[in-house]
Amino acid sequence: MNYDLILTIIKTMRKTIDLVYNNFPVRNNPATEK
Known part of the structure; x- marks a missing residue:
């Protein structure tokens, strides 16, 4: 498997x-609240 491609x-x-x-x-959504 091409890990560089997967990471990209x-x-x-x-x-x-x-x-x-x-x-x-x-x-x-707590992740989007600031």
Whole structure:
């Protein structure tokens, strides 16, 4: 398995998830509250 490729995919997914949460904040979610 190509671990570099896997890490790249994971990083991309995490960035995408962060963008989604920033654009569509989930209410009553301690992780998104500041």
